[in-house]
Amino acid sequence: MDPVSQAEPNRAPVLPEPPRMRRRRSSKAVAGVAGGLADHLGVEVFWVRVAFALLAAFAGLGVVAYGLLWMFVPQESARVPVREQTAKERQQAVGLVALGLGLAVVAGLLQGSVGGWLAGPLGVVLVGAAVVWREADEAQRRRWRDGARTGWLGVVLGEGGRNALVRVLAGAVLVTTGLVIFLVNTPSLNQLQFVLLAVFATLVGVAVLTVPWWVRLSRDLSEERRARIRTEERAEIAAHLHDSVLQTLALIQKQAESAREVRRLARGQERELRNWLYGPSGYGKGNQVSADAPADLAGATDQARTTLAAAVATACGEVEDIFAIRVQQVVVGDCPLDDQLVALVQAAREAVVNAAKHAGVAEVSVYAEVEPERVEVFVRDRGKGFDPNAVSADRHGLADSIQGRMERHGGDVRLRTAPGEGTEVQLGMPRRSTKEARA
Amino acid sequence: MTATEGAAATARQQPVRVFLVDDHALFRAGVRAELDTVTDQVEVVGEAGSVGEAVAGIGHLRPDVVLLDVHMPDGGGAEVLRRVRPEHPDVVFLALSVSDAAEDVIAVIRAGARGYVTKTISSQELARAVCRVAEGDAVFSPRLAGFVLDAFADRPGAAPINDPDLDLLTPRERDVLRLLARGYAYKEIASELFISVKTVETHVSSVLRKTQLSNRYELSRWASDRRLV
Numbered sequence: 001m002d003p004v005s006q007a008e009p010n011r012a013p014v015l016p017e018p019p020r021m022r023r024r025r026s027s028k029a030v031a032g033v034a035g036g037l038a039d040h041l042g043v044e045v046f047w048v049r050v051a052f053a054l055l056a057a058f059a060g061l062g063v064v065a066y067g068l069l070w071m072f073v074p075q076e077s078a079r080v081p082v083r084e085q086t087a088k089e090r091q092q093a094v095g096l097v098a099l100g101l102g103l104a105v106v107a108g109l110l111q112g113s114v115g116g117w118l119a120g121p122l123g124v125v126l127v128g129a130a131v132v133w134r135e136a137d138e139a140q141r142r143r144w145r146d147g148a149r150t151g152w153l154g155v156v157l158g159e160g161g162r163n164a165l166v167r168v169l170a171g172a173v174l175v176t177t178g179l180v181i182f183l184v185n186t187p188s189l190n191q192l193q194f195v196l197l198a199v200f201a202t203l204v205g206v207a208v209l210t211v212p213w214w215v216r217l218s219r220d221l222s223e224e225r226r227a228r229i230r231t232e233e234r235a236e237i238a239a240h241l242h243d244s245v246l247q248t249l250a251l252i253q254k255q256a257e258s259a260r261e262v263r264r265l266a267r268g269q270e271r272e273l274r275n276w277l278y279g280p281s282g283y284g285k286g287n288q289v290s291a292d293a294p295a296d297l298a299g300a301t302d303q304a305r306t307t308l309a310a311a312v313a314t315a316c317g318e319v320e321d322i323f324a325i326r327v328q329q330v331v332v333g334d335c336p337l338d339d340q341l342v343a344l345v346q347a348a349r350e351a352v353v354n355a356a357k358h359a360g361v362a363e364v365s366v367y368a369e370v371e372p373e374r375v376e377v378f379v380r381d382r383g384k385g386f387d388p389n390a391v392s393a394d395r396h397g398l399a400d401s402i403q404g405r406m407e408r409h410g411g412d413v414r415l416r417t418a419p420g421e422g423t424e425v426q427l428g429m430p431r432r433s434t435k436e437a438r439a
Numbered sequence: 440m441t442a443t444e445g446a447a448a449t450a451r452q453q454p455v456r457v458f459l460v461d462d463h464a465l466f467r468a469g470v471r472a473e474l475d476t477v478t479d480q481v482e483v484v485g486e487a488g489s490v491g492e493a494v495a496g497i498g499h500l501r502p503d504v505v506l507l508d509v510h511m512p513d514g515g516g517a518e519v520l521r522r523v524r525p526e527h528p529d530v531v532f533l534a535l536s537v538s539d540a541a542e543d544v545i546a547v548i549r550a551g552a553r554g555y556v557t558k559t560i561s562s563q564e565l566a567r568a569v570c571r572v573a574e575g576d577a578v579f580s581p582r583l584a585g586f587v588l589d590a591f592a593d594r595p596g597a598a599p600i601n602d603p604d605l606d607l608l609t610p611r612e613r614d615v616l617r618l619l620a621r622g623y624a625y626k627e628i629a630s631e632l633f634i635s636v637k638t639v640e641t642h643v644s645s646v647l648r649k650t651q652l653s654n655r656y657e658l659s660r661w662a663s664d665r666r667l668v
């Protein structure tokens with residue numbers, strides 16, 4: 001059948017953004033880390049949880065890994081639909097969490113690396129930290145939902161009310177208690193050691209408790225930067241549309257009686273907008289967002305001076321503007337402009353002008369092709385045509401502007417026309433740069 | 440397959456059934472009115488303003504030709520092509536867009552459209568283009584011909600040729616494309632090259648096939664470095 005249907009369609013020329021891991025907001029047991037990891041790796045969440053629980057047996061590795069991921073992996077956005085979680089799944093998850101913590105403690109006790117005096121307080125600190133961090137996630141979610149933020153307390157509690165405050169305080173108390181028990185139970189300390197350890201423990205406590213807000217602060221900053229860039233971009237588009245499109249529309253309304261003028265304005269505006277959107281330095285290319293319109297303009301004229309395609313486009317645009325016709329131009333390949341090619345473009349422009357003046361058509365086709373050895377330009381209309389031998393002596397356009405100019409620069413001109421057959425001017429120019437390169 | 444071909448041959452006596460896909464209602468109305476007035480060889484049987492509507496409408500109405508806008512929300516013309524073509528391989532698509540950016544043109548052709556014309560095309564030419572794709576030919580605007588020439592050009596740094604049958608144009612195809620880009624009609628190309636119009640059509644269809652199937656770098660990753668020989 002049709003082989004095309006099996007073809008791999010190349011839909012996106014731009015590479016997709018690499019997938020980033022997100023913590024789950026729904027269907028989670030503690031912070032959605034295991035779920036997010038499962039989504040990211042494309043495996044069952046159950047096995048990820050088992051892996052964390054088993055890792056916890058190795059000196060609490062699973063717990064540490066879980067904590068680090070909790071800290072540094074952002075939550076998925078509020079737009080992701082809520083997942084359903086069955087009661088069995090939930091039970092399983094809670095069971096695995098308990099198993100993991102139990103394994104961590106038991107393994108620590110068995111190995112003796114963690115004494116009983118340490119395991120208890122550490123567990124209390126961990127639970128306290130988990131409570132506070134969970135509350136931070138909740139606060140962030142509420143903030144997303146309400147889209148508002150009010151002062152310092154708002155950042156901490158996220159409009160969660162008294163319950164949130166109670167939860168945060170309870171978490172803080174747990175962390176503090178854990179650290180205090182740890183300090184008190186630590187055997188054989190002299191006074192200086194005790195003070196140093198106390199200071200250290202306090203610092204650890206503060207760090208653990210404030211981690212979510214530090215992380216969020218940095219994330220908020222980058223979020224704000226992105227929003228600012230978006231706003232600037234929108235302002236730039238608005239400014240451009242105002243300067244060009246709205247002005248032109250106003251002019252068109254004023255000139256509504258003159259069909260020719262309206263056509264000219266519309267065509268000119270179309271050309272400019274097209275260039276802005278799809279042109280070589282165009283907005284749609286999106287590589288570098290130019291800061292303001294004047295710089296944009298300078299870039300465009302620079303380009304017109306340097307490459308053939310841009311020069312042809314400029315020349316065609318000028319003729320369109322002056323004679324209110326449409327110049328359909330196609331350029332294959334491109335190369336830097338030199339004196340000869342400037343002459344070629346000027347000759348081509350003159351040919352288009354001739355067609356616009358004498359052929360009596362609304363559209364002229366220009367085709368330019370850059371080949372390794374030479375550059376060719378074809379200017380064609382389907383208009384009246386003429387008898388080349390019967391051109392009156394007072395019309396110098398073809399003889400001087402086109403033929404003379406081309407010959408002075410080493411190019412050649414061929415003309416195909418007959419009355420009623422349209423006209424095609426074929427211009428050819430050897431490329432000097434390639435010749436020199438070979439010499 | 441023969442049954443559908445036979446049906447297509449008899450249907451050709453009747454007007455070509457056209458389905459319009461464009462997210463601008465104003466534009467759809469304009470095209471419908473234009474096609475109704477210029478010719479009775481073309482009949483607009485339905486229209487759609489979104490990808491979903493288009494997929495449903497085309498499946499239901501089974502038009503001969505779909506006039507497809509390239510830029511639409513939810514994936515645009517390429518998405519419609521992707522979803523409809525596997526199920527209805529006999530429906531042909533002609534892309535009709537305001538954009539003449541190389542990426543857009545090449546992308547929709549590679550997704551399976553039989554031709555590409557810009558929205559500034561005159562009504563008569565549009566009707567002619569519709570009839571032409573309905574008969575199984577390809578429609579290349581001068582600009583599309585230029586893009587394809589550019590994409591298949593051999594220049595320093597071009598991708599290696601893996602499959603010469605797909606990755607290279609024959610000299611004859613190149614000549615035909617060049618004349619298309621210069622604004623010649625098929626008949627004019629035929630007399631210029633001393634071949635029949637049928638042969639011109641064969642060359643253009645072959646170029647279309649290569650454009651859709653070749654894996655050369657320029658065709659898939661177009662925009663960035665396509666200029667400068």
